[in-house]
Amino acid sequence: MQGNTACAEGALAAGCRFFGGYPITPSTEVAEHMALKLPKTGGVFIQMEDEIASIAAVIGASWTGVRAMTATSGPGFSLMMENLGFAVITETPCVVVNIQRGGPSTGQPTMAAQGDMLQCRFGSHGDYSVIALSPASVQEMYDLTAEAFNLSDRFRVPVFVMADEIIGHMREKLVVPDTVPRQERKLLKKGDLPFRAGDDLVPGFPTFGKGYSVHVTGLTHDERGYPCATSPSVHEDLVNRLVDKVESARDAISSADIVNPDARVVFISYGAPSRAVQQVLHDTSRDDIGHLRLKLVWPFAESLLSRFPDAETFIVPELNLGQMAREIQRHTDRTVIPVPKLGGALHNPSDLAGLLEEVA
Amino acid sequence: MTYADWFREDRLPHIYCVGCGNGTVINCTLSAVDQMGWEKEETVFVSGIGCSSRAPGYIVTDSLHTTHGRAIAFATGIKMANPDLRVIVFTGDGDLAAIGGNHFIHACRRNIDLTVVCMNNMIYGMTGGQGSPTTPPGALSTTTPYGSGEAAFDLCGLAAAAGANYVARYTSYHVKELTRAVRGGLENPGFSFIEALVQCPTNYGRRNKFRQVMDQIEYFKSHALLVQKADRMREEGKKIPDDMIIIGILARRNRPALGVRK
Numbered sequence: 112m113q114g115n116t117a118c119a120e121g122a123l124a125a126g127c128r129f130f131g132g133y134p135i136t137p138s139t140e141v142a143e144h145m146a147l148k149l150p151k152t153g154g155v156f157i158q159m160e161d162e163i164a165s166i167a168a169v170i171g172a173s174w175t176g177v178r179a180m181t182a183t184s185g186p187g188f189s190l191m192m193e194n195l196g197f198a199v200i201t202e203t204p205c206v207v208v209n210i211q212r213g214g215p216s217t218g219q220p221t222m223a224a225q226g227d228m229l230q231c232r233f234g235s236h237g238d239y240s241v242i243a244l245s246p247a248s249v250q251e252m253y254d255l256t257a258e259a260f261n262l263s264d265r266f267r268v269p270v271f272v273m274a275d276e277i278i279g280h281m282r283e284k285l286v287v288p289d290t291v292p293r294q295e296r297k298l299l300k301k302g303d304l305p306f307r308a309g310d311d312l313v314p315g316f317p318t319f320g321k322g323y324s325v326h327v328t329g330l331t332h333d334e335r336g337y338p339c340a341t342s343p344s345v346h347e348d349l350v351n352r353l354v355d356k357v358e359s360a361r362d363a364i365s366s367a368d369i370v371n372p373d374a375r376v377v378f379i380s381y382g383a384p385s386r387a388v389q390q391v392l393h394d395t396s397r398d399d400i401g402h403l404r405l406k407l408v409w410p411f412a413e414s415l416l417s418r419f420p421d422a423e424t425f426i427v428p429e430l431n432l433g434q435m436a437r438e439i440q441r442h443t444d445r446t447v448i449p450v451p452k453l454g455g456a457l458h459n460p461s462d463l464a465g466l467l468e469e470v471a
Numbered sequence: 472m473t474y475a476d477w478f479r480e481d482r483l484p485h486i487y488c489v490g491c492g493n494g495t496v497i498n499c500t501l502s503a504v505d506q507m508g509w510e511k512e513e514t515v516f517v518s519g520i521g522c523s524s525r526a527p528g529y530i531v532t533d534s535l536h537t538t539h540g541r542a543i544a545f546a547t548g549i550k551m552a553n554p555d556l557r558v559i560v561f562t563g564d565g566d567l568a569a570i571g572g573n574h575f576i577h578a579c580r581r582n583i584d585l586t587v588v589c590m591n592n593m594i595y596g597m598t599g600g601q602g603s604p605t606t607p608p609g610a611l612s613t614t615t616p617y618g619s620g621e622a623a624f625d626l627c628g629l630a631a632a633a634g635a636n637y638v639a640r641y642t643s644y645h646v647k648e649l650t651r652a653v654r655g656g657l658e659n660p661g662f663s664f665i666e667a668l669v670q671c672p673t674n675y676g677r678r679n680k681f682r683q684v685m686d687q688i689e690y691f692k693s694h695a696l697l698v699q700k701a702d703r704m705r706e707e708g709k710k711i712p713d714d715m716i717i718i719g720i721l722a723r724r725n726r727p728a729l730g731v732r733k
Contacts, residue, residue, distance in 0.1 A: 159544065163541060164544035167541045167547075168545065169548060170545060170548065171544070171546060171548025171549040172548035172552035177552050179548070193538055194537075194541065197537060201535075319553070319556065320513060320515070320553060324532055326528050326533075326534050326536070328528065330536065338528060338536075
């Protein structure tokens with residue numbers, strides 16, 4: 112099965128019942144498959160007039176209690192940024208799949224890139240935090256998309272599936288599980304204030320149409336949900352909670368494959384470059400090479416680095432100019448070597464092996 | 472119930488200026504909703520950004536106060552995901568026709584079962600009186616200090632041409648007619664658009680020779696021309712002055728619609 116189709120199938124298995132989207136290469140197959148399948152599951156597919164409307168419709172649908180998603184690529188992702196900030200401040204669960212292509216601007220529509228890794232974390236204005244996953248196989252397009260809905264409902268944040276054109280258009284065998292784990296959205300208890308959170312920092316969800324009479328606004332709001340845009344303390348408390356509810360869970364939700372924790376030289380990768388690294392590890396006869404493959408990229412769990420206590424060097428191949436390498440650098444005093452790659456082609460395993468010989 | 476039962480009283484007082492026309496439109500809309508006998512639990516108000524868009528915050532139903540221009544797109548998601556909900560959008564001329572113009576025409580084309588009430592004050596009120604897509608030619612604003620040099624949008628003509636099932640225009644002077652028009656929109660399946668011209672004494676009136684609130688309301692009264700009379704005048708070959716405001720039910724039809732409650 113194709114990666115993009117697996118992504119749609121994973122969403123359907125997770126109970127996604129609303130898709131609002133707009134055609135864009137190289138993500139379009141996700142929308143096409145949802146258009147084919149959603150009506151047969153009692154769900155709704157709607158092709159909106161642009162990506163701004165797509166994410167808006169997804170957020171609106173989410174307030175009726177359904178699992179909702181969209182899929183896009185660079186230019187459309189840029190258009191979604193304002194409304195993604197709205198989803199953050201209103202704590203609306205939603206899943207956004209980005210099949211990354213070369214940018215900036217129209218760039219390389221049919222070629223792979225990982226150039227939106229910082230945009231998905233920081234692209235909307237103001238301070239906030241989100242969750243991003245990065246699949247490296249067709250199987251993970253299915254599994255991680257399904258998991259994205261659980262994380263989004265649990266934390267009430269947008270969750271990004273940051274894939275790339277290679278994984279999205281790759282065809283591999285997919286094993287479809289009988290069921291996927293499902294964690295439901297915690298509902299608001301009647302009588303509780305709609306934006307007052309408990310110890311988990313996530314308030315219960317007041318689904319529209321259930322008699323909560325909730326006012327939901329993109330303005331800074333108090334625990335009743337009422338606009339309160341000039342109180343310094345209300346704003347500070349709200350934004351701190353929005354960030355803390357995700358960041359305080361970064362070890363608990365971290366997800367990565369760890370190969371050879373005794374290694375001296377460790378590759379760190381996510382998405383398509385992981386495949387080149389796996390080939391290097393497969394081919395090498397050395398036993399001091401390790402691999403940290405991130406499946407959950409944001410929030411970055413720096414504790415993963417200490418799983419390699421003997422590591423002297425981290426090598427970070429990415430299809431960008433070192434976006435996650437910069438994040439890794441700020442969490443370690445060991446050598447971090449970014450291996451940037453632009454243009455759409457994957458790192459050549461022999462080049463990475465050559466680099467390995469130069470380093471150690 | 473009366474319209475007053477729909478207010479979220481613990482949010483009062485509201486932010487509107489003395490003499491603002493928006494309150495009239497909110498009252499007319501809530502009266503119409505009340506006449507329909509709808510339950511609060513099944514009714515959702517959605518809005519974008521601007522003075523008009525603060526209205527849902529004063530109404531005690533579920534409500535979504537969204538981003539600038541995008542209210543109809545958010546409302547589309549709500550209505551498509553749960554057609555049992557009654558979804559009403561409050562918007563303004565800048566929100567709807569400038570930044571939100573594309574969502575507006577596509578919602579008309581889809582003929583999705585929403586009722587959109589536009590408070591058209593012909594100005595950006597909340598940001599202090601800048602020209603909008605409905606600012607009349609020659610009118611003064613902070614960004615048209617020498618008089619607007621652009622044509623104004625005919626919002627109702629746009630909605631009707633783009634496929635909306637129901638289109639009506641009144642003003643804040645026409646309280647009973649406006650209430651009936653909103654009710655007509657709520658009753659009619661498909662996309663309903665009601666434009667309500669409103670006075671903005673703070674940012675439009677005082678710059679445009681309406682020194683008192685009543686001056687602009689009197690203008691609406693004296694310049695309103697019922698659509699049937701306008702049609703008759705056209706048939707008789709009479710010219711309709713450019714500054715006349717055509718009021719009435721401008722389109723009512725039953726084209727196939729999206730998101731209608733079953």
